[in-house]
Amino acid sequence: MDRVWRIVGIVSPNPLEILVKFKQWFACLVVLSGAVLPAWATESASHPDPAMELDRMDQRTPVPLSPHMALHQKQNMRDHLEAIQAIIAGLAKQDFPAIEAAAARMGFSKEMEGMCQRMGAGAPGFSDRAIKFHKTADEIAVYARKKDEKGVLDSLNRTLAQCVSCHATYRQQIVAAGTSSTLIERLKSSE
């Protein structure tokens, strides 16, 4: 016990000396926190969490998604990009069946509709845009079946315009699975 008293600077432990030392240590602590805390706060304010900083800078409407849903959405997106490339390749070779097959990868279906509704449950307007996009992609397949090159190009352009405008409007926001919007997702999926 004597060692403890010595460490805190007390020679003969009596209540008065303990009180005086306690006050000295407390004053020290106040001065230190006054000097260190503001410096630490400024430091962390100038270096905020990079993910939070991006979140604050990106002004697009957030689409709240659980990590699982966000990954799934990005996989779909990369598949859309591949489908677009396959359509262009088909156009270059005048291979209309290939164009039709590629467009079908982005086409509308009841399953696709359900998925878009779950993805967009927390972002007003997102699902409607997504569904409209899939229906526009279906038009590419219709023109490909007719071997109508101009029609394919026109509908491809209208489809791409929807990729562009959705990306300009929305961004992913990763939220913990089970938060309000992911609960809405689950409620909707169980309907």
Ligand code: HEC
């Ligand atoms: C209804 C909205 C919507 C439409 C339509 C849409 N996207 Fe996306 N896409 C998104 C969102 C949201 C993201 C996530 C972007 C972010 O968080 O910055 C995304 C991300 C992407 C990514 C990045 C994937 C990754 O791995 O990071 C690609 C590529 C992409 N989209 C391609 C396309 C293409 C090609 C089309 C059209 C053929 C398309 N998207 C149509 C909403 C959409």
